[in-house]
Amino acid sequence: MGDQARLFKASNMNTTQTEALLAAYQHFFPTGVIGSYIKGELQAGSGADISLINPATGDLFVTYKDAGTEIAIQACEAGLAGQKTWAALSHAERGRLMQEAGRVLRANIEHIAQLESISAGKPIRDCRGEALRVAEMFEYYGGWTDKLYGNVIPVPSGHLNYTRREPMGVVLQITPWNAPLFTCGWQIAPAICMGNAVLLKPSELTPLSSLVVAKLIEQAGIPKGVVNILVGYGHTIGQAALSQPAIKKVVFVGSPATGRKIAAAAATRGIPCVLELGGKSANIVFEDADLDRACVGAQSAIFGSAGQSCVAGSRLLIQRSIYDRFVQMVAEGASKIRLGEPSSPDTEIGPIQNATQFNHVNNMIERGLKEGAQIVGDTQVAADQKKGFFVRPTVLKNVTNSMDVARTEIFGPVVVAIPFDTEDDAVNIANDSDFGLAGAVWTKDTGRGFRVASQVKAGTFWINMYKVINVASPFGGYDASGYGRSSGVDALAEYTQVKSVWVETAANPAQPFGHAPTSR
Numbered sequence: 001m002g003d004q005a006r007l008f009k010a011s012n013m014n015t016t017q018t019e020a021l022l023a024a025y026q027h028f029f030p031t032g033v034i035g036s037y038i039k040g041e042l043q044a045g046s047g048a049d050i051s052l053i054n055p056a057t058g059d060l061f062v063t064y065k066d067a068g069t070e071i072a073i074q075a076c077e078a079g080l081a082g083q084k085t086w087a088a089l090s091h092a093e094r095g096r097l098m099q100e101a102g103r104v105l106r107a108n109i110e111h112i113a114q115l116e117s118i119s120a121g122k123p124i125r126d127c128r129g130e131a132l133r134v135a136e137m138f139e140y141y142g143g144w145t146d147k148l149y150g151n152v153i154p155v156p157s158g159h160l161n162y163t164r165r166e167p168m169g170v171v172l173q174i175t176p177w178n179a180p181l182f183t184c185g186w187q188i189a190p191a192i193c194m195g196n197a198v199l200l201k202p203s204e205l206t207p208l209s210s211l212v213v214a215k216l217i218e219q220a221g222i223p224k225g226v227v228n229i230l231v232g233y234g235h236t237i238g239q240a241a242l243s244q245p246a247i248k249k250v251v252f253v254g255s256p257a258t259g260r261k262i263a264a265a266a267a268t269r270g271i272p273c274v275l276e277l278g279g280k281s282a283n284i285v286f287e288d289a290d291l292d293r294a295c296v297g298a299q300s301a302i303f304g305s306a307g308q309s310c311v312a313g314s315r316l317l318i319q320r321s322i323y324d325r326f327v328q329m330v331a332e333g334a335s336k337i338r339l340g341e342p343s344s345p346d347t348e349i350g351p352i353q354n355a356t357q358f359n360h361v362n363n364m365i366e367r368g369l370k371e372g373a374q375i376v377g378d379t380q381v382a383a384d385q386k387k388g389f390f391v392r393p394t395v396l397k398n399v400t401n402s403m404d405v406a407r408t409e410i411f412g413p414v415v416v417a418i419p420f421d422t423e424d425d426a427v428n429i430a431n432d433s434d435f436g437l438a439g440a441v442w443t444k445d446t447g448r449g450f451r452v453a454s455q456v457k458a459g460t461f462w463i464n465m466y467k468v469i470n471v472a473s474p475f476g477g478y479d480a481s482g483y484g485r486s487s488g489v490d491a492l493a494e495y496t497q498v499k500s501v502w503v504e505t506a507a508n509p510a511q512p513f514g515h516a517p518t519s520r
Helices: 003-010 015-026 069-088 091-107 109-120 124-142 180-193 208-219 234-242 256-269 291-307 320-334 355-371 423-431 446-455 488-494
Strands: 036-038 041-043 049-053 060-065 160-167 170-174 197-201 227-229 247-253 273-276 282-285 315-319 374-376 394-397 414-420 438-442 460-463 496-503
Touching: 015 060, 015 109, 036 069, 036 208, 069 170, 069 197, 069 227, 069 234, 091 109, 091 124, 091 180, 091 208, 109 124, 109 180, 109 208, 124 180, 170 180, 170 234, 180 197, 180 208, 180 247, 180 488, 197 234, 208 227, 234 247, 234 256, 247 256, 256 273, 282 291, 282 423, 291 320, 291 414, 291 438, 315 320, 315 423, 320 374, 320 394, 320 414, 355 374, 355 394, 355 414, 414 423, 423 446, 438 446, 446 460, 488 496
Parallel strands: 170 197, 170 247, 197 227, 247 273, 282 315, 282 438, 315 414, 394 414, 438 460
Antiparallel strands: 036 041, 036 227, 049 060, 160 496, 374 394
């Protein structure tokens, strides 16, 4: 079984959960070793110990080693070789292999979902849906490999001038712990669609599903080295990878503070980046809305995934005439949401993923109460982390937009209810934020819905709905929520560079300046 696999059993008091995680992981990696996945092989790390904790119990799952700098160099070498092989295939062949990757992923959805649910603490029914979405990502981009064209430009000189879209080369992608499986597919698929190779560094807290995705797409025929997974800390293996000359672009999904550091490091090297950062999205409810639908939408917007979603509707803006009534509706609905063990099919909300985030959520609730907010209904949190990192859905009322709970991303199942009076008032409050990732409006007035959608500064906006995204639609933020787009056709532009090619067509080209051409 190997030392790493034995460590699963030796290091955890909750044997049932540990054995379930081991079984789910060993379905794909029989040795049970956790390490970086480089050119089709697992490479054990040599750095500091990293602990994976069961979010539902607070117990230790397993300890593995942080990857060293040498592994970052190996990964870049593998990426360079893999990218050369991958880019040499025809566009159509790359598309066929990506479609096959989608089929292989579909055949393993249940096993992938079980692994993600246990290791990340996400409800199993959510993980099944996310595993299906990842398969769809490879299928969708598999259809784009031979459909993004260059242009022929009618330049006035009469030359033939055309453009080519060429791959960047090797791209570094850094993904977060809140949706490790989903963001893995979301980033890898468009990058390899355009002929790039990927070094993906998932959060050190949730690396397992990313390792599995890399292995399965290789089983589909995508060459080894095209996708490599770096397992370890951002300040060690992530930083080491970013410093390598082979890396031509970096994509980061995570907190604004870390995103700024990533952008600064990329700028030092003179390479571009895409940042998909946090949000404090405004979910606006007018008095003429279908309040029952809006209430369900408001709960889904913030309490789904235990609020650990960058697009969560964490600011609930409610027209003053219905404020008290609607706040009570949301709180009553929230009290009925089922928290529980992630593997249970009845669980609607699982735990916060890790202790650091658990403490942050609780501290933010306490800060809100000190600022004058009030909890609606009965909110209970786990006082003992050994019982898991569970936080009940929490509704805070009597909140103003100047309070810290209305301006800081909480990233937990906590919604702040803010009253407004007029349409202009709602738009102004929504835009009074450092963030601009998402938002929504609920109203029966069609014109108002379009007006508000056009005026709120956000990369994604919904009218009479919330939290629906699709790989075919562009996704990204404004302002502190980042820049660049990570899905849809727009993402393909992020993973290509444009080359302008000039062809002489004249039978007797004129000599510039009356003498033979010279090089510039």
